[in-house]
Amino acid sequence: MTAESIKEALKQVKYPGYSRDIVSFGLVKDISAENGAVAVVIELTGGNAEIAQQIKTESEQAIRQVPEANHVYVNVKAPEASGARSAAPSNASAPGTNPDKVPGIKKVVAVASGKGGVGKSTVSANLACALTQLGGKIGLLDCDIYGPSIPLMMGVKERPGLSPNEKLVPLENHGVKLMSMGFLLEDDQPVIWRGPMIMKTIQQFITSVEWGDLDVLLVDLPPGTGDAQLSLCQTVPLDGGVVVTTPQEASLGVVRKGINMFRKVNVPILGIVENMSYFTSPQGERIEIFGNGGGREEAARQDTAFLGEVPIFQEIREGGDEGIPVVAKAPETAPAQAFLETAKTVQAELAKQG
Numbered sequence: 165m166t167a168e169s170i171k172e173a174l175k176q177v178k179y180p181g182y183s184r185d186i187v188s189f190g191l192v193k194d195i196s197a198e199n200g201a202v203a204v205v206i207e208l209t210g211g212n213a214e215i216a217q218q219i220k221t222e223s224e225q226a227i228r229q230v231p232e233a234n235h236v237y238v239n240v241k242a243p244e245a246s247g248a249r250s251a252a253p254s255n256a257s258a259p260g261t262n263p264d265k266v267p268g269i270k271k272v273v274a275v276a277s278g279k280g281g282v283g284k285s286t287v288s289a290n291l292a293c294a295l296t297q298l299g300g301k302i303g304l305l306d307c308d309i310y311g312p313s314i315p316l317m318m319g320v321k322e323r324p325g326l327s328p329n330e331k332l333v334p335l336e337n338h339g340v341k342l343m344s345m346g347f348l349l350e351d352d353q354p355v356i357w358r359g360p361m362i363m364k365t366i367q368q369f370i371t372s373v374e375w376g377d378l379d380v381l382l383v384d385l386p387p388g389t390g391d392a393q394l395s396l397c398q399t400v401p402l403d404g405g406v407v408v409t410t411p412q413e414a415s416l417g418v419v420r421k422g423i424n425m426f427r428k429v430n431v432p433i434l435g436i437v438e439n440m441s442y443f444t445s446p447q448g449e450r451i452e453i454f455g456n457g458g459g460r461e462e463a464a465r466q467d468t469a470f471l472g473e474v475p476i477f478q479e480i481r482e483g484g485d486e487g488i489p490v491v492a493k494a495p496e497t498a499p500a501q502a503f504l505e506t507a508k509t510v511q512a513e514l515a516k517q518g
């Protein structure tokens with residue numbers, strides 16, 4: 165399977181109402197084909213949502229005929245994309261523009277961090293469980309293509325199935341609906357497939373999941389604030405951003421990068437969560453091994469909310485390793501309460517948006 169063989173296959177797809185095919189019209193802008201995965205970008209210059217949808221469907225069918233084309237993503241960009249869920253908005257790359265909302269989902273909230281290892285995924289998983297316990301219908305989308313750890317932390321081992329209308333059915337555990345980019349990756353797939361190819365199709369991925377009605381969809385972003393994260397923030401229709409930091413990171417100013425990333429793409433910042441804030445000694449003493457108050461001070465400096473602090477607890481790490489986040493396992497305990505308090509503040513910040 166090569167880009168050339170994919171292009172050949174796409175020559176079967178006629179532009180609706182014409183005898184000419186989409187390749188000869190010059191509409192096929194990009195083809196990546198690697199390790200069984202195919203990503204195609206088609207750019208329409210006119211037409212409407214139905215035409216975009218028809219081209220997408222027929223292109224996918226044509227590509228699936230090619231041997232070894234196991235994962236097929238077709239991104240049809242159309243100038244009048246309103247109503248065409250399949251068509252990525254043509255303004256997706258322009259800062260400050262919002263992609264279309266996903267029907268049925270009230271709020272999409274991204275969780276970001278300046279660096280890996282600050283507990284972003286741990287916070288995402290526990291916040292999802294906490295928001296569920298507070299009565300919400302919650303989804304959790306793991307977009308960390310470099311290290312998708314949410315399924316493990318949430319105790320989900322199986323892979324998602326397809327609904328009769330060919331949508332991915334999210335898995336569910338601890339009351340949270342869950343989908344991970346990791347489900348779509350084979351373990352031996354190289355990072356190149358995890359990187360740019362997947363970025364191109366991520367919005368398509370989000371809208372091809374049968375989420376049903378959700379109050380909040382939490383999105384665990386890849387760690388860092390580079391181009392990949394930025395482009396994710398632009399393609400996903402975000403209503404808010406949460407930045408997770410540790411006290412020492414906050415004092416080093418790393419958290420500011422996360423804030424600035426959301427600002428660049430006009431995503432409202434809900435606030436900062438400080439994780440691994442302090443350690444509680446067996447005697448109940450508060451030991452601030454990483455310094456103190458960095459997150460709260462930075463939130464004030466950045467004129468954003470401080471959403472909460474989560475101490476270091478062995479139970480938090482164990483919960484993640486076992487696939488039962490501490491909030492689901494022992495909601496009445498201190499580690500769980502820290503997340504539940506944080507979740508309440510997140511809810512309050514979202515409520516301010518109306």
Ligand SMILES: Nc1ncnc2c1ncn2[C@@H]1O[C@H](COP(=O)(O)OP(=O)(O)O)[C@@H](O)[C@H]1O
Nearest residue numbers: 280281282283284285286475476477480481484
């Ligand atoms: N508050 C905490 N207390 C104890 N361990 C934690 C805490 N937060 C995260 N961890 C542990 O730290 C490690 C990194 O967390 P993770 O959520 O995977 O970070 P990230 O997603 O930012 O890379 C994991 O082993 C996790 O269990």
Ligand SMILES: [Mg+2]
Nearest residue numbers: 284285308313
């Ligand atoms: Mg992570």
